[in-house]
Amino acid sequence: MPQQKNIHYPLGYWQNITLSIWLIALVILPFADIEIISFDPFIELSRMLNGLMTPDFLATEYLFQAIIQTINFAILGVFLGLVLGAPLALIYQHPIVSSCCAFLRAIHEIFWALLFLQIFGLSPITGILAITIPFAATFARVFHDIIIQSSESPLESIDSRADIISRFTYGKIAQVMPQMMAYTRYRFECALRSSAVLGFIGMPTLGFYMETAFRQGNYSEGSALLIIFIALIGTIRYWCPAKLLAVYLVIACVTLVDIPSVDSSLLIRFISQDILPPALTNITTLAEVRWSSLSSWFTTILWYQAIPGIIATITLALVALAATHFVTLNVHALASKHLWPAPLTWLGQLTLLIGRSVPEYILAFIFLMLLGPSMLPAIIALAIHNGCVIAYLAVKQSNTIAPQQMQMSKFNQFNYHIMPDIYPNMIALIFYRFEIIVRETAVFGILGIMTLGFYIDSNFSEIRYSNALVLIMFTALLNVAIDILSRRLLKLPQNSQTSC
Amino acid sequence: MITIDNLNLHYDKTAGYNTDKKETSTQVIFDLSLTINEGEKVAIIGPSGAGKSSLLHHIYKKLQASAALCSQRQGLVDNLSIYHNIFMGALARHHWLFNLVNLIRPFEQELTNVAALCQQLELEQPLIKKVDKLSGGQRQRVTLARALYQQKSLFIGDEPFSALDPLMASRLLEIILKRHKTVIMVMHDRELAMSAFDRVIALDKGHLVIDSQQQSIDQQKITALYQTSAVA
Structure with missing residues (x-):
């Protein structure tokens, strides 16, 4: 051989x-x-592990408010993101729309928040807008992708003389609704994370207390906050079923901390002077x-x-x-x-x-x-x-x-x-x-x-x-x-x- | 009603539809001439790959305004109920606001109409059931019901009974023939085609080979058509 x-x-x-x-x-x-x-690192590590073993759920003074605000920013941010983003999805094929969305999406929530912080201060508007803008741009793109990937055949079988709204809702929207719902649910999880992270630049969400706790070495408090946060995300489908979304939206509006009035002179100053090069x-x-x-x-x-x-x-x-x-x-x-x-x-x-x-x-x-x-x-x-x-x-x-x-x-x-x-x-x-x-x-x-x-x-x-x-x-x-x-x-x- | 003169059709394999471009496509219909008058009941038969569907879709495009199409590509919206899929046939009859409200909360009158139609088509399923839960034969009847619910005078069907048993097929065909002035239908069951239609057209490899009235159908010629094609 x-x-x-x-x-x-x-x-x-x-x-x-x-x-x-x-x-x-x-x-x-x-x-x-x-x-x-x-x-x-081992001293710090052992202290952290010790903290993880002994989580202290009562150490945070405004824990309940922090959880509520974290959820509020996420719900209102996603809701406004949908309101703005869904219509944009219909005209997303236009190059101006898609490049604007790509640009808005590329700026992270934290940077948006840092910008709005200069105008609105620590107002809820800052937190909500910081989530709304990039999320709207993302919804526009993803919904557009979902719609163009869906089947054309229902549209073909609808009488071509029916008006465009009826054809589109029955032939397209009804078809892709489950996918859009699933994606929105997923984005809500992302919004909760973003909302928490906004705490790191001072917004009154869970992240704020987490940062404080960790920075001060209160690892028991920090780990308790982490556990609460993970539980919050892991159980979304139980505490936030699709049917209750409208209810949560109303609750979010009611329990939002007071929105301080916007100082328009600050806004004008920011646009006309602060952001201009020297x-x-x-x-x-x-x-x-x-x-x-x-x-x-x-x-x-x-x-x-x-x-x-x-x-x-x-x-x-x-x-x-x-x-x-x-x-x-x-x-x-x-x-x-x-x-x-x-x-x-x-x-x-x-x-x-x-x-x-x-x-x-x-x-x-x-x-x-x-x-x-x-x-x-x-x-x-x-x-x-x-x-x-x-x-x-x-x-x-x-x-x-x-x-x-x-x-x-x-x-x-x-x-x-x-x-x-x-x-x-x-x-x-x-x-x-x-x-x-x-x-x-x-x-x-x-x-x-x-x-x-x-x-x-x-x-x-x-x-x-x-x-x-x-x-x-x-x-x-x-x-x-x-x-x-x-x-x-x-x-x-x-x-x-x-x-x- | 429609006169086709020396029709040549190409099918684009990559795009999956009829096209006029010659490069990437294969020709499926060759120099076909045909006239169909109002009031006729025409069956199109022929072995698979003969170009029946291509011809039918060409006819539908020409007569779109007055025709209801029942295509093999069913185009059902899986996420909607039986009721909504059938109601889609009536979209053009109503204002968009009516259609939107109906999507959320069906109107009583429409529900009654659709229920009656389903009963006629032997589709005994709850109207609220989503169509992705249905069997092949049931889906085919929903597609059929949607085409009927368009309430047009011309019915164009592409093998609308392929997943049904022959007895049910002939019962449903009777309903379609009774409800439409003109019917043009691709049939896979050639016995039924010859017995129930006024006129039978046979295609073979893109050519029109038989066009005869019911009384003068040459049985042998048709049988031979299927046999030679099967060998080839």
Whole structure:
């Protein structure tokens, strides 16, 4: 028998993609700042674990109000987001509408809140608008995607002389209603997370008390707040069934803390002076503009803040992408019913719930306490949160797969049947999350990690609103560019429903 | 009512519908000429792939304003109830506000009409049931009911009984023929086509091969048509 040598068996498409993710991460890892600075993380860790074991639910003074406000912002934000976003979905194909939405969506809730904070102060309007605007833009896009992906055949069979409203409601809206409801439910969960995170910049939600507790080292109080928050998200479907939504909306309006009257002079001042570059303030005609000072102002921001910020943001995001891949694979295996008996998968599901419920911002905050300020806490936080979100969706998919009618061990079954089936979708989800990872990465700046958000936050605290605004623009443009680029590069199945 | 002169149709495989573009498509109808008069009951038969559906959809496009289509692509909205799917046939008769309110709270009169129609079509299911819970035959009857509820004078059907048993098919066909002045229908059951229609048209590989009145149908020719095609 002739000896067969070197049968050519090249790497598959998905193997290549996976390798690229890791190769990129490894190449840029030396440039990422991942030093552990904390002097003794174990003392802090043991105190935290101790706090987790002894949660103190009564330590927070305004706990009930905090929960109510967290829910209120989320409900009103999602409701207004729907009111604005759903009609936009109908005209989303217009390039102006879609690019405006992409821009609004690219700015994180926290940055919106920082902006509105200057105008409305700590009023509920700030919190609600900060959620409403990006959510409306997201609803517009996702609903539009859902509608164009739906079947055309009901429309064909409707009498063409019927008016457009009747044809559209019966032939399209009725058809996609369950998908839109499911997506809205999912976004409500996201809104609760965002609402809590707004507490970190001073809004009276759970995040505010969480931050205070953790910063002061009151870990018993902090862990109690975390547990409450996770329970709140894990039980949404019990306390907020679709039927009660209208009731909750009314309650939210009634229990909203008083809205202080808006000082219109503040608003005018903000628009006409504060957000203008120093070279443009107090001028009346175009001739007075000092162009040289304007351009030097802009280049300074560009070179010393925007570009370093963008580089740090992308570095962090790419490393976090690989780490997310790692977490996804492991956590999915942990919760798969194809590997473990039922009681163990419940434990895995609980891990997934905790991982995806805690906002990455809060996770990063906790790891920052442990490991000191570097990119490492942010990478870990992003990997845990996003990995758990993707694994949650992947488990949902893999649990519907019927096992092979063949004698093989569970482990072989998992590797030869389940993983090959779900892997393409899993990778697609990871890439969709990349846009979200970049968006979140910018926010970690507020925790002191030198991404774009760091420069934005410092400019806000130094009352240089014009600089902050320019950097927010850069952040938005970066997100839009990545969105376009990833759509061009990867011809993945169009499915934007998992973006959050 | 309709006269077709030297019709050539192309089917775009990638797009999945009839098209005039020649590059990516295959021709399905060749130089077909045909006249159908008002009041006629015409059956179109032929082996599969003969171009029956393409011809039928072409006719529907020309006569859209006065015709009710019962297509093989049922176009039912899975998320809506039997009642709402059938009511969709009447959308053009009402103001959009009426239609919207009816979507939330069905009107008594419409409910009665739809219930009567369902009874006639032997569809004994609660009207509130969602159509995705129905069997293939039941879905086909909902599609049929929706076409009937359009209350047009011309009925255009593409194998509307393919999932039903022959006895029920002939009972339902009788209802359709009685309720419409003109009927043009692709039939998979050629016995029923020959016995119930005034005129039978047969297609083979995109060509019109038989066009005869009921009295003068050449049984042998039709049988031969199916046999040769089956061999090929």
